Amino acid sequence: MSHPFASYVDARRDEIVETLRRVVEMESPSQEKARVDAVIDVFQAAYRDAGFVTRRIPQTDYGDHLVADLPGGGGPRVLLVGHADTVYPPGTLATMPLRRDGDRLLGPAVMDMKGGLVCMLYAIRALLVVRGAVRGSLRVVVNSDEEPGSPSSRGLWPELTQGVDWALICEPARPDGALVLSRKGCGIFRVRVRGQAAHAGAEPEKGASAIRALARKILDIEGLAAPSIGTTINTGVIRGGTHPYVVPEEAEAVIDIRVSTLAERDRVLAGMQAVAAREDVPRTQAVLEGQFHRPPSEPVPGTERLAVVIEEEGRALDVPIRWAPQTGGVGDANNITACGVPTVDGMGPVGGRAHSPEEYMEIPTLFQKTALLAAVLDRLVGREVLRRV
Numbered sequence: 049m050s051h052p053f054a055s056y057v058d059a060r061r062d063e064i065v066e067t068l069r070r071v072v073e074m075e076s077p078s079q080e081k082a083r084v085d086a087v088i089d090v091f092q093a094a095y096r097d098a099g100f101v102t103r104r105i106p107q108t109d110y111g112d113h114l115v116a117d118l119p120g121g122g123g124p125r126v127l128l129v130g131h132a133d134t135v136y137p138p139g140t141l142a143t144m145p146l147r148r149d150g151d152r153l154l155g156p157a158v159m160d161m162k163g164g165l166v167c168m169l170y171a172i173r174a175l176l177v178v179r180g181a182v183r184g185s186l187r188v189v190v191n192s193d194e195e196p197g198s199p200s201s202r203g204l205w206p207e208l209t210q211g212v213d214w215a216l217i218c219e220p221a222r223p224d225g226a227l228v229l230s231r232k233g234c235g236i237f238r239v240r241v242r243g244q245a246a247h248a249g250a251e252p253e254k255g256a257s258a259i260r261a262l263a264r265k266i267l268d269i270e271g272l273a274a275p276s277i278g279t280t281i282n283t284g285v286i287r288g289g290t291h292p293y294v295v296p297e298e299a300e301a302v303i304d305i306r307v308s309t310l311a312e313r314d315r316v317l318a319g320m321q322a323v324a325a326r327e328d329v330p331r332t333q334a335v336l337e338g339q340f341h342r343p344p345s346e347p348v349p350g351t352e353r354l355a356v357v358i359e360e361e362g363r364a365l366d367v368p369i370r371w372a373p374q375t376g377g378v379g380d381a382n383n384i385t386a387c388g389v390p391t392v393d394g395m396g397p398v399g400g401r402a403h404s405p406e407e408y409m410e411i412p413t414l415f416q417k418t419a420l421l422a423a424v425l426d427r428l429v430g431r432e433v434l435r436r437v
């Protein structure tokens with residue numbers, strides 16, 4: 049027996065790939081507002097044509113964020129989320145054009161996450177064609193600053209998730225196809241040390257080495273890591289000093305920290321503050337800047353039910369469903385789960401090598417995941433309704 053959503057998708061395979069080609073060939077690095085806005089324009093028009101009420105949350109430094117609402121029959125409200133920005137600088141297409149290699153499509157952001165945006169759009173179209181109307185409501189949010197950590201959009205989630213029962217994030221699945229229920233939290237911190245400059249030969253005693261102080265602090269901060277429980281710490285950047293013959297007055301380190309739990313977040317934060325406050329070298333002073341911009345996302349009540357629906361629809365469509373162990377990759381799912389909304393991430397197509405010249409997407413998964421998403425939406429707001437409480 050053919051599956052209505054699989055049939056819908058299969059009949060439009062060429063059109064779906066063509067839509068993906070069109071948006072991959074619109075370069076949209078996070079820092080290029082006009083280019084990201086152009087991708088937002090494409091999806092705004094598409095959702096408007098599908099009957100959604102659309103609005104933009106205007107931005108100055110990043111592309112606008114798109115909010116598209118389909119008010120339905122008063123049932124559950126489902127939030128679908130994607131991002132229009134990419135990590136690839138302008139001109140990348142010249143050396144990394146969209147190309148096909150067997151069952152793979154390669155190109156900038158082909159899976160992370162223009163493939164996911166196309167999945168979302170066609171899943172919704174499939175649902176509306178097959179069912180005619182929805183019995184709940186759908187909200188689509190496409191933001192424009194996910195890659196740099198959602199600086200302008202992360203604060204919007206408490207409002208954008210008002211009344212939302214379920215959230216589905218169409219970031220790519222893991223390379224083995226696994227979906228994601230929980231992600232580590234992430235913070236970027238900067239330790240700045242200020243000391244005293246002096247001639248290193250003539251009067252070194254008048255100096256206070258910021259580099260020496262920073263070196264101690266880096267080792268002690270990295271010592272707070274606890275990889276066995278998921279806490280990792282990476283000093284990714286150091287800067288400091290001016291010349292070999294000058295006692296360095298300034299030094300700084302930029303540190304990436306990932307944690308699995310709120311308790312670990314608090315422990316590491318307290319530890320770093322203590323290390324920063326310590327005067328490791330007399331007459332030096334340090335300041336700690338930064339924050340955990342993505343809280344760790346752990347399943348909330350309701351996540352399990354949503355996962356079961358996805359597994360059931362996966363079986364009906366012959367799409368294997370696996371669940372990833374908590375991943376260190378972070379995204380908007382962290383901030384949405386923090387609002388208490390049951391969230392499943394990785395609803396987009398399967399691929400690999402994100403953020404690299406070899407980024408690829410497995411083409412058959414684009415169709416499978418589109419049909420799966422449509423079928424899951426059908427269970428939540430289509431032929432059935434699933435209320436959270």
Ligand SMILES: [Zn+2]
Nearest residue numbers: 160161194219
């Ligand atoms: Zn992404």
